Amino acid sequence: MLSQSLRARLLMAPALLWLTAFMVVPCLLILALGFFRRGIYGGVDYTFTFENFRLLADPLYLGIFLHSARVAGTATLIAVVVGYAAAYAIAGAPRRWQGMLLFLAVLPFWSNYLIRTYAWIVLLNREGLITQGLRMLGYEGEPPSMLYTEGAVIVGLVYNYLPFVILACYAPLSRLNPELAEASRDLGAGAFTTFRRVVLPQTLAGVAAGAVFVFVLSIGNFITPALLGGGKFQMVGNLVYAQFLTANDWPFGAALSMVLIAIMMVLLMAQAWGTAKGMGERNG
Amino acid sequence: MTRMSSTLRTLLTGAALAALAGPAFADLVISNWDGYMAPDAVANFSAESGEPAEMVVHATNEEIMGKLIASGGAGYDVVFVSSPFAEVLNNLGLLEPIDPAQVPNLSNLYPEAQALPHDPGNAFSVPYAWGTTGLCYRSDVVSPEPTSWKDLLAPSEANAGKVTLLGTDRWLLAAGFLARGYSVNDSDQAHIDEVQADLTAAKATMLAFDDTTFYAKLVSGEANLVHAWDGWCNYGIAENATIKFAVPTEGSDLWVDTMVVMKASENKAGAFKFINYILDANNHKWAAENILYKVPNQPAMEGLAPEMLEQFPNMAMTPADLTKFEQLRDVGEAMRAYTKAVTEIKAAQ
Numbered sequence: 001m002l003s004q005s006l007r008a009r010l011l012m013a014p015a016l017l018w019l020t021a022f023m024v025v026p027c028l029l030i031l032a033l034g035f036f037r038r039g040i041y042g043g044v045d046y047t048f049t050f051e052n053f054r055l056l057a058d059p060l061y062l063g064i065f066l067h068s069a070r071v072a073g074t075a076t077l078i079a080v081v082v083g084y085a086a087a088y089a090i091a092g093a094p095r096r097w098q099g100m101l102l103f104l105a106v107l108p109f110w111s112n113y114l115i116r117t118y119a120w121i122v123l124l125n126r127e128g129l130i131t132q133g134l135r136m137l138g139y140e141g142e143p144p145s146m147l148y149t150e151g152a153v154i155v156g157l158v159y160n161y162l163p164f165v166i167l168a169c170y171a172p173l174s175r176l177n178p179e180l181a182e183a184s185r186d187l188g189a190g191a192f193t194t195f196r197r198v199v200l201p202q203t204l205a206g207v208a209a210g211a212v213f214v215f216v217l218s219i220g221n222f223i224t225p226a227l228l229g230g231g232k233f234q235m236v237g238n239l240v241y242a243q244f245l246t247a248n249d250w251p252f253g254a255a256l257s258m259v260l261i262a263i264m265m266v267l268l269m270a271q272a273w274g275t276a277k278g279m280g281e282r283n284g
Numbered sequence: 285m286t287r288m289s290s291t292l293r294t295l296l297t298g299a300a301l302a303a304l305a306g307p308a309f310a311d312l313v314i315s316n317w318d319g320y321m322a323p324d325a326v327a328n329f330s331a332e333s334g335e336p337a338e339m340v341v342h343a344t345n346e347e348i349m350g351k352l353i354a355s356g357g358a359g360y361d362v363v364f365v366s367s368p369f370a371e372v373l374n375n376l377g378l379l380e381p382i383d384p385a386q387v388p389n390l391s392n393l394y395p396e397a398q399a400l401p402h403d404p405g406n407a408f409s410v411p412y413a414w415g416t417t418g419l420c421y422r423s424d425v426v427s428p429e430p431t432s433w434k435d436l437l438a439p440s441e442a443n444a445g446k447v448t449l450l451g452t453d454r455w456l457l458a459a460g461f462l463a464r465g466y467s468v469n470d471s472d473q474a475h476i477d478e479v480q481a482d483l484t485a486a487k488a489t490m491l492a493f494d495d496t497t498f499y500a501k502l503v504s505g506e507a508n509l510v511h512a513w514d515g516w517c518n519y520g521i522a523e524n525a526t527i528k529f530a531v532p533t534e535g536s537d538l539w540v541d542t543m544v545v546m547k548a549s550e551n552k553a554g555a556f557k558f559i560n561y562i563l564d565a566n567n568h569k570w571a572a573e574n575i576l577y578k579v580p581n582q583p584a585m586e587g588l589a590p591e592m593l594e595q596f597p598n599m600a601m602t603p604a605d606l607t608k609f610e611q612l613r614d615v616g617e618a619m620r621a622y623t624k625a626v627t628e629i630k631a632a633q
Binding site: 039040041043060063125126147230231234239244245246247250 | 344346347349350353354372375376445448451452453487490491492493494504505506616617623627628630631633
């Protein structure tokens with residue numbers, strides 16, 4: 001008979017091997033690449049240097065990181081507020097509808113990301129559906145420029161990642177014991193106080209998970225800023241893309257992507273740690 | 285007798301299979317931009333020449349450069365790249381000199397195309413398509429007609445927010461260099477700084493950077509005036525006859541896309557045969573007729589229908605006119621300054 005732990009290890013082995021070969025090793029290679037120099041004509045000159053990481057502190061690149069964080073942060077905030085409200089409504093709907101409502105919320109994932117982003121171009125452009133709709137209602141004059149703005153980028157990010165928040169918040173909301181809220185109201189708390197002191201604290205893990213998902217996916221995104229921002233906004237993802245595909249400075253691109261990966265890992269670990277701690281408290 | 289013939293047949297079939305399997309292993313590999321030559325060009329070439337060949341695609345010069353530099357050119361026989369990149373590949377020693385004896389159709393090239401500044405005499409590259417960059421606009425809404433790069437960088441009130449610029453490093457900076465009367469290959473840091481400031485300021489009055497759908501924006505009415513390659517402006521003209529192309533009075537660049545043979549190729553004779561096949565007047569004409577880019581092939585261009593030149597006037601630009609413009613060249617180390625400037629322009633708020 002196999003011991004419990006040996007069997008667990010055997011079952012884990014294929015997944016671990018897969019992750020090591022196709023995730024850990026490539027990441028280490030990228031990390032190593034960050035310490036070399038770009039050859040004059042692109043390619044890699046294998047001379048050791050810290051230059052690429054030093055360059056990250058350059059106000060230009062630091063500014064792009066901060067700007068990306070601001071855009072991703074705004075998108076996260078909006079997605080969490082809208083997504084939480086939607087999840088709250090779904091969790092409060094009659095049981096038999098909930099499956100259908102969740103299905104509708106994730107429906108957009110069944111179509112291609114690029115196509116969903118292009119759909120926004122069709123909607124928002126100056127001669128687009130929104131403008132045509134306004135014209136039909138009798139609006140005359142120069143339509144506002146909605147596309148190729150930072151707002152359009154944020155709208156695109158929120159739209160694409162909202163389902164993550166809905167799913168992440170729905171799970172704890174649906175498990176919430178309704179008797180707790182009743183007890184809170186019986187003890188004299190208003191609706192807002194009940195929400196703030198009873199409902200929200202118990203579903204915070206879901207909010208955190210959803211927020212981290214949106215932030216991490218947004219800060220590294222390069223398609224949405226390129227298409228909806230009209231290339232007028234550089235986010236870190238665009239910068240990495242440019243280093244690998246147009247500037248041919250792979251070492252600097254590697255250094256940039258390492259910072260991005262580090263930010264993601266810190267956030268994901270903090271979220272995992274927070275969740276584990278929350279669970280420990282509840283069980284303990 | 286029957287028995288023998290069947291044995292013979294088996295042997296022959298075996299030999300034929302071996303023959304098929306042999307060259308298939310060393311198929312000619314041709315890398316080109318997607319849709320930049322006839323979809324059946326490679327198959328027709330193989331049928332005609334008996335050389336098995338396959339086509340692979342690259343999306344940008346930079347992408348194929350990364351692959352070629354990483355592999356030393358191994359795995360590729362003929363590659364289509366823009367001339368500054370052909371220069372780099374040649375400087376790196378990755379290119380096989382073109383053997384004119386094996387490419388007799390080189391004589392179809394215009395004399396100007398045989399004396400291009402980046403490679404006079406076609407020593408290491410053979411031009412495939414060429415053209416210039418300029419102003420593509422809706423003549424029904426833009427008035428007066430645009431004549432200057434400044435019409436793009438500092439548009440009139442009516443056109444503000446309705447212009448797009450090419451976002452690719454070389455062409456974006458070229459618009460700035462040309463507006464100030466500098467060379468498109470300028471490597472003077474002070475000039476690069478001035479142009480960077482101009483282009484950063486231009487962001488306030490532009491709609492977007494666009495390298496791929498600018499002509500569609502003209503057609504839809506989203507944009508009035510766009511920075512465009514001549515051939516791609518033709519795609520807009522094909523859909524809306526009020527769209528016109530103009531070269532600014534300050535002049536423009538000459539860009540040349542070329543075919544090169546890799547030194548690492550194991551079938552250089554086959555590679556030359558392929559280039560010769562493309563340079564055939566009829567085959568080369570396909571590109572002009574279907575991609576709407578000018579090709580540097582005299583009999584091919586002379587075979588174009590007059591109605592086509594009427595519909596797309598920039599197809600009728602002569603080689604003498606085109607080569608008056610300064611050709612984009614490899615700028616070596618200045619490329620870093622170019623890339624930095626473009627990154628800063630795009631990141632500026």
